[in-house]
Amino acid sequence: MSVTAAAGFRAAGVVAGLKPSGKPDVALVVNDGPLSAAAAVFTSNRCKANPVLWSERTIADGRLTAVVLNSGGANCYNGPEGFQTTHASAELVAELTGGQAFDVAVCSTGLIGQPLDRPILEAGIRAAHAELSPDGGSAAATAIMTTDTVAKESTASGEGWVVGGMAKGAGMLAPALATMLVVITTDAVADAATLDAALRAATKSTFDRLDTDGCMSTNDTVALLASGASGVTPPAEELTAAVAAVCADLARQLWHDAEGAHHDIAIEVVGAASEDDAVEVARSVARSNLFKAAVFGNDPNWGRVLAAVGTTRAAFEPEKIDISMNGVKVCVAGGTQFGRPSTDVDLSGRDVHVLVELNAGPATATILTSDLTHDYVHENSAYST
Amino acid sequence: MSVTAAAGFRAAGVVAGLKPSGKPDVALVVNDGPLSAAAAVFTSNRCKANPVLWSERTIADGRLTAVVLNSGGANCYNGPEGFQTTHASAELVAELTGGQAFDVAVCSTGLIGQPLDRPILEAGIRAAHAELSPDGGSAAATAIMTTDTVAKESTASGEGWVVGGMAKGAGMLAPALATMLVVITTDAVADAATLDAALRAATKSTFDRLDTDGCMSTNDTVALLASGASGVTPPAEELTAAVAAVCADLARQLWHDAEGAHHDIAIEVVGAASEDDAVEVARSVARSNLFKAAVFGNDPNWGRVLAAVGTTRAAFEPEKIDISMNGVKVCVAGGTQFGRPSTDVDLSGRDVHVLVELNAGPATATILTSDLTHDYVHENSAYST
Known part of the structure; x- marks a missing residue:
């Protein structure tokens, strides 16, 4: 159901013909109100695509x-016609x-x-408009897929109100938003300021903690629309929690569908002096190609974790850092003491958990990333485009 | 000849048995004087290997x-015995x-x-000492190879004096020194302060501009030793130039031998407001896995270059950025005007030159990097270790 789970929204997804594959490629989500409050966050990339340049302006009035x-096309860096x-x-x-x-x-x-x-594109928009339906959420979610292998949808409920969302994105997933498009809808009654605060809080701890390949897109957009059709005004913290739940669920779906990934790697940093430190350390590990290639090979190479930690300013x-991989403490006191043997670590499954204990404070953060695989190289080299 | 090109030095390289392959694995370079002035720079990784912790102290007195x-072993993070x-x-x-x-x-x-x-190791040191020779430079250069496919040596000459060097390193090449060991020798007469200044100036524009995979090693060391055996005291700027020439040559050899690389990519940034800006922009492009995978596929995907530039604070x-690939200006005014078609770009050769014109000032910098290939993934996954 995704974006049409909440009352007051219709959606559609159609085949316009932008994609050579002939798969659905245009989606439309319409808010029938009575409210039309909204918020949105965008890529922090300074080189932005035309739709981001446009949408940043349209959201200014909430x-x-x-x-x-x-x-089927990012409409980015494509000459003077693109913005038009x-x-x-x-x-x-x-x-x-x-x-x-x-x-x-x-x-x-x-x-x-x-x-x-x-x-x-215009023919596709007309077709999508003709097919708008309160049941069109899944069709819309399908029409925004690129290299995604599955459509991503999620819902969360409050007392008498609903939040639903859809997402696309499989590569170029990095902080300050992954390469992704996300539309979240709710029939709760809320003003633009409340939505904006909820959305920023939710994305900070979800999409911004997803970093599959360190690359930041030009097109990322996460929009949150409220129709107010439920007539219920939930407490701001409840709305924020529901939006965060949907964002977290969608972020995990994006993570599990990352391009070419064989392992879903969670880098958890604990004992940091600050949350910023924890994020910096976890992100540094998540961006180490050497570490990510080792995980692809099922090699619990914790030395590459420690080497990545050492490049940060945290x-x-x-000599106080401990590192565990899938529950096995392989590095004790920064390698100055012997940990358990790496051979005790089993990386044969899809899930990999790396725990970095900095022993420098109370703060924690987790970054979700992927391994570096032949499939990633293949999908992102010209052979696939 | 490398480290024994300069008078006053003997070297050797032997098979100790640290490497399962049975290849040479212990090298010794001895300065017979009359001077024993020296300088060294090390990895800026805060998690350092035992030999770096040791050598940082030994160089303190010049x-x-x-x-x-x-x-055959980094002696890093390996328990309390390692430093001993x-x-x-x-x-x-x-x-x-x-x-x-x-x-x-x-x-x-x-x-x-x-x-x-x-x-x-100790047996190897004894064997190397027994084989010390004024012609031992090449044997020493061979004994420090790991995944290197060729030994790296270089020399430069002044009037009556010589600088020679050797290097190893093929992966984990990143700023603040690549994963590499470099020993440079000279028979010029120079004090430690002169050597230190020469070495820091030389590495800043050579090894620090090499960034093959964004990963920073725990063991990087570049040492410069002066024997004074020539009896000639060159002007500091001449000595610096010769040291820089050797460093630049060795850096290029490291670049050409980067693990798994199919393309040698030079990212040249011009028109930057400052050299730091130029380096930041060039390094951001050099670290984009998406861009590097595209080059592997001979795909002149300049959009990925612009996306990487957009993540910097430069x-x-x-809308003023121009991008050329192998001499073809494919992006004009940040994609707001049409450049030449990407199909005009030929990436089939080994050398790739990316020119980013920021049009924001007079400063320039070039970062040397490699493409992201199946061979890189293979060499750095457990299949190869």
């Missing part, structure tokens, strides 16, 4: 009546739905640097 | 009479050469987290 999304195409698609949605273009967010995903075919003393 | 090096093994090897060299242990630098390379067999306006 209102959205629709989100139009396409796969984004603008035109918002105008068309406004015309079809009887709204204002400035209340329509636009999201695109796919290859960057390629023209996005405006006539095909507060710690090297 | 004197070295010998450097002992082993491959490093110490014992320096003591043995001092005993054999009639010097002081505190004038002996120790370098180790190989797997981290493994015990280093002290009896085998001064620039996105």
Whole structure:
């Protein structure tokens, strides 16, 4: 159900023809109200795609009546026509739905640097509008997939209100948002400021902690729309918790579907002096190609973990760091004492848990990442594009 | 000739038996004087190997009479015995050469987290001492190889004096020194302060600009020893230039031998507001797995270059950035204008030149990196270890 789980929303996903594969590639989500409050966060990449440049402006007034999304082209770095195409698609949605273009967010995903075919996109938007349905959430979630192998949907419920969301993204997953498009809807009554606070709190501890390959996209967008159709105004903390639950679930689905991954690796740092330190250390490990290649080979190479920790500015003393892999403490006191043998570590399963104990304070953080595999190289080299 | 090109030095490389392959694995370089001035720089990784912890202390007084090096084990994070093994090897060299242990630098390379067999190492040191020769440079350069496919040696000459060097390193090549061991010798007359200044200037623009996989080693050491045997005191700038020439040559050899690389990629950033900005931008591109995988596939995916630039804090306006690949300007004004088609770019050769024009100032920098290949993944997964 995803984005149509909450009352007051209709959605659709159709085949426009932007993708050579002939798979669905245009999605539309419409908020039928009575409210049209919204919030959104975007990539922190300074080189932004056209739809991000557009949507950043449209969200400024805290209102959205629709989100139009396409796969099959990122509409990014593709000449002077690109922004006009984004603008035109918002105008068309406004015309079809009887709204204002400035209340329509636009999201695109796919290859960057390629023209996005405006006539095909516009025909797709008309087709999607014709198919809008309160049951269209799954079709929309399918239409935004690129190298995703499964559609990602999630819901959470409060007392008399619902939050639902959809996501796409499988590669280029990195902080300050993964390469992903996420639309979350709720029929709770909430104003834009409440939604904005809820969304920022939720993404900080979920999507921002996903770092599969250290690469940051140009198109990331996470939008949250409230219809108020339930008539229920939940406490802000309950709404935030529900949004966070949906974000966390979608983030885990993105993690499990990361391009070419053979292992889902959680890097948990405990005993840090601050949460920022914990994030910095966990992210450094998550970005070590040597460590990630070792995990691919089922090699519990904790020396590469410690080497990655050593490149950070976090507060710690090297000779106080303990490292465990899948529950086996292989490194004690920074390798100055003997831990259990690496041969006790079993990495043959999909899940890998790395615990780094800094013994420098009370703060913790976990970063979710993937191993570096032949499939990752294959999918991201020209052989696959 | 490498480290024995300069008068006053003897060297040797022998098979001790630390490597299962039976290849040479212990090297010794001895400075016969009359001077014993020296300088060294080390990894900036805060988790350091035992030989680095030792050698940082020995260089503090600006004197070295010998450097002992082993491959077949990094002597890093391997329990309480590790530092004692490093110490014992320096003591043995001092005993054999009639010097002081505190004038002996120790370098180790190989797997981290493994015990280093002290009896085998000591037997190797004795064997190397017995074979010391003014022609032993190449044997020493061979004995420090790990996954290197070729020994790396270089020389440069002044008027009546010589600089020579050897290096090892093929993976984990990143800033603040690659995973590498480098010993450079000169028969010029120079004091420790002059050598230190020359070495730091040289490494800053050479080894520190090599970033093949973003991973920083625990063992990196670059040592520069002066025997004064030529009797010539060159101007400091001439000595610095010669040391820089040797470092640049060795860095290029390391680059060309990077683990699993199919392309040697130079990321040149021009028009930066500062050199630091130029380095940050070039390094960000050099660390983009998506970009590096694309190059492996001969795909001139300049959008991934621009996306990597966008993650930096450097001064620039996105819509002013131009990008060329192998001489073809594929991105004009940050993708807001059309560049030449990517199909004009030929990446089929080994050499790839990426030119990023920030149009924000006068500063430039170049980072040398490699593509992300199946061979890299293979060599660094357990299948190869």
